[in-house]
Amino acid sequence: MFRQRALLARAPADYRFFTADSSTSVHKLMSAALTGNEAATPSTPAALDLQDGNSTTAQMAAAALGHAAVAEALIKASSQCDLKNKNGTTALMLAADLGHAAVAEALIKAGALMAAIGGTGKVRGQGHAGVVDILLAAGAKTDVQNEQGVTALMLAADSGHAAVVDMLLEAGAKTDVQEESGGTALGCAAVNGAASIAEALLKAGADVDVAAGDCGTALTAAAMQGHVAIVD
DSSP states (O other): OOOHHHHTTOOGGOOOOOOOOOOOHHHHHHHHHHHHHHHSSSHHHHHTTTTTOOOOOHHHHHHTTTTTHHHHHHHHTTOOSSOTTTTOOHHHHHHHTTTOOHHHHHHHTTTHHHHHHHTTOOOOOTTOOHHHHHHTTTTTTTSSOTSSOHHHHHHHHHHHHHHHHHHHHHHTSSSSSOOTTOOOOOHHHHTTTTTHHHHHHTTTTTOOBBBGGGGGGGHHHHHHHHHHHOOO
16 A cells, blocks of 8 residues: 555656555556556456546556556556546546656557547647657647647747647647737747747747737747847
């Protein structure tokens, strides 16, 4: 039990879980997933998708901790890849957001892409270029907006993930999409002083005169923040 808790401490708070279920079957299955012991995964399909009190499956646990061998063993035994926990999170979402490319690739090959990241197939895995590359190759869409109108390109630009920005632009991401308050990817780069990202966006055709939210245009935003490299 303490070993499992220690393993889960690696994951960000939003993705931590621990089965409080007293079921021996659930406990054994989760133990195998959390410790990376693929040999201990059950061979009977009925036992593969047992869920704990948070509706977490062994596949989700393996995905969150990057245990690719366990994930593949579960897939081979015909576990369901598109189940969701109580937060609506799937195994592929966990693997993508936590940067576990091998697990994400295995789940996608098993058919998890659209079911796992929503019918829109939007890009997840921000900051994890390897995962983003896999998702794009599998057909994930670059310009889908979340509830606030934010795109993957905006997130990458705002977080300073230059490699992901380049990948999204190469995949055809639109540069001047605006979120609900008017912000753009270029505006995000300008506010944060990310000169290389701003340059990449401009080369890709980003419009410097498009409003970038409350700070006016991207140029105005950069000037207000004192980012000389952007202004120049």
